[in-house]
Amino acid sequence: MPEMERVRKTPLRNAGVLNEPVDYAHPVSFSRGLCVELGDWIMLFVSGTASVNERGESVHPGDFAAQARRTFANIKALLSSAAAGWHDVVRTTCYIADFRYYDEFNQVRNEFYQAEGLDPLPASTCVEARLCRPELLIEIEALAIVPKERQAPGRES
Amino acid sequence: MPEMERVRKTPLRNAGVLNEPVDYAHPVSFSRGLCVELGDWIMLFVSGTASVNERGESVHPGDFAAQARRTFANIKALLSSAAAGWHDVVRTTCYIADFRYYDEFNQVRNEFYQAEGLDPLPASTCVEARLCRPELLIEIEALAIVPKERQAPGRES
Amino acid sequence: MPEMERVRKTPLRNAGVLNEPVDYAHPVSFSRGLCVELGDWIMLFVSGTASVNERGESVHPGDFAAQARRTFANIKALLSSAAAGWHDVVRTTCYIADFRYYDEFNQVRNEFYQAEGLDPLPASTCVEARLCRPELLIEIEALAIVPKERQAPGRES
Numbered sequence: 001m002p003e004m005e006r007v008r009k010t011p012l013r014n015a016g017v018l019n020e021p022v023d024y025a026h027p028v029s030f031s032r033g034l035c036v037e038l039g040d041w042i043m044l045f046v047s048g049t050a051s052v053n054e055r056g057e058s059v060h061p062g063d064f065a066a067q068a069r070r071t072f073a074n075i076k077a078l079l080s081s082a083a084a085g086w087h088d089v090v091r092t093t094c095y096i097a098d099f100r101y102y103d104e105f106n107q108v109r110n111e112f113y114q115a116e117g118l119d120p121l122p123a124s125t126c127v128e129a130r131l132c133r134p135e136l137l138i139e140i141e142a143l144a145i146v147p148k149e150r151q152a153p154g155r156e157s
Numbered sequence: 158m159p160e161m162e163r164v165r166k167t168p169l170r171n172a173g174v175l176n177e178p179v180d181y182a183h184p185v186s187f188s189r190g191l192c193v194e195l196g197d198w199i200m201l202f203v204s205g206t207a208s209v210n211e212r213g214e215s216v217h218p219g220d221f222a223a224q225a226r227r228t229f230a231n232i233k234a235l236l237s238s239a240a241a242g243w244h245d246v247v248r249t250t251c252y253i254a255d256f257r258y259y260d261e262f263n264q265v266r267n268e269f270y271q272a273e274g275l276d277p278l279p280a281s282t283c284v285e286a287r288l289c290r291p292e293l294l295i296e297i298e299a300l301a302i303v304p305k306e307r308q309a310p311g312r313e314s
Numbered sequence: 315m316p317e318m319e320r321v322r323k324t325p326l327r328n329a330g331v332l333n334e335p336v337d338y339a340h341p342v343s344f345s346r347g348l349c350v351e352l353g354d355w356i357m358l359f360v361s362g363t364a365s366v367n368e369r370g371e372s373v374h375p376g377d378f379a380a381q382a383r384r385t386f387a388n389i390k391a392l393l394s395s396a397a398a399g400w401h402d403v404v405r406t407t408c409y410i411a412d413f414r415y416y417d418e419f420n421q422v423r424n425e426f427y428q429a430e431g432l433d434p435l436p437a438s439t440c441v442e443a444r445l446c447r448p449e450l451l452i453e454i455e456a457l458a459i460v461p462k463e464r465q466a467p468g469r470e471s
Contacts (some may be wrong), residue, residue: 005464007460012437017430029427031434031438038355038459040165040196041354043404046437048438048441087163088163090191091202095439102289107187110186114186122187123191123202123203124187126205127287127288127289128286129443130442132444145164146164147163149162150162156415196355197352198321248361250455256444266343270343275343277325277348280345281361282409283362284445285443303319303321
């Protein structure tokens with residue numbers, strides 16, 4: 001099947017903010033996010049993102065609010081690598097390790113979205129789930145959609 | 158970044174059926190759903206929806222089947238606010254508080270989809286998860302896609 | 315509402331590999347996947363898929379790696395029924411019954427993606443969740459997007 005018959009996909013990356021998990025020599029195989037071009041639109045699929053840093057270390061163990069803020073910031077960093085931001089997010093799925101953090105979660109999210117000036121707010125689902133490392137307390141997946149015209153001309157070629 | 162370079166997004170609402178959670182003064186920040194215009198298509202991202210009423214109260218505590226029916230009806234109400242319905246749903250994610258309700262879930266869903274005359278049926282994933290309030294036993298997220306031409310002329314402006 | 319105003323949707327099926335759950339006479343109502351036509355693009359929504367065979371039986375109870383391989387193969391079979399493959403997958407959601415299988419999961423996924431030659435890798439989220447049958451240890455949902463031109467001329471009519 002010729003390459004041209006595939007949708008154009010490029011990874012979302014921001015290695016200065018959170019590490020790249022993608023490496024066939026190491027057994028974790030996913031992209032931090034995927035930028036998918038569909039004619040006039042670009043869909044940005046952001047993988048489940050947690051409070052990790054540029055070396056892949058979990059940060060803020062035991063501090064839910066700090067982890068939540070880092071998670072929102074990590075997603076912002078991934079989106080910004082594709083000239084996008086939280087304004088473009090249409091849907092999130094939020095996994096919280098324990099619902100006793102739910103109020104804290106809503107407070108942080110509320111503050112973050114207010115600071116970003118989001119209106120309307122994204123659609124969202126939030127459930128409790130255990131995450132891949134015991135110290136991680138929150139993980140968020142997001143979908144953003146941006147018009148292709150947003151892209152800088154230099155990216156078009 | 159000029160406003161015109163964003164995808165056009167409007168919230169899904171049906172305040173007569175289920176409450177509006179969106180309020181920056183209150184720490185719950187999401188839309189019940191988001192209507193996203195992509196050229197000839199409109200994507201309707203319905204947030205995780207449970208058995209709540211127009212005042213935001215959980216209804217039918219302890220009665221899984223009644224909660225499931227209310228959840229399907231709530232989503233129907235949200236979709237109808239955008240001239241859409243369950244026929245337009247392409248995917249659901251269903252969270253059930255305990256899989257001992259699984260048979261009941263399938264029975265209610267079966268009856269509901271049959272009454273709606275759905276064919277083909279949506280793609281779906283169903284897993285067990287704790288939900289944001291202990292009395293809620295089911296939460297469903299949905300994605301619907303409708304042709305832009307469906308929209309009434311009055312909405313176009 | 316006339317039929318023409320709906321998005322064209324057809325089920326994904328591969329009855330030789332995994333069974334069809336869809337039957338209004340039986341209380342499990344979903345499609346294994348849904349093929350949705352959106353102008354120049356086709357979105358393939360693959361339902362949560364586990365290690366089941368063409369008779370709907372769970373296979374490889376107690377063997378996580380074998381279940382994972384079967385799950386990846388089942389999704390491949392569903393995608394192939396629409397002339398698509400793992401190269402077209404943009405996002406997965408992976409549910410693992412217990413995170414003590416996480417290393418094994420990553421190893422199997424790594425091997426599978428490497429064998430398929432995927433580059434870039436799909437976006438992905440992975441959380442722990444109980445699945446609909448106690449013997450099932452992994453379930454994966456996927457979204458693939460293919461250009462309409464991929465479709466064989468015979469399918470167009």
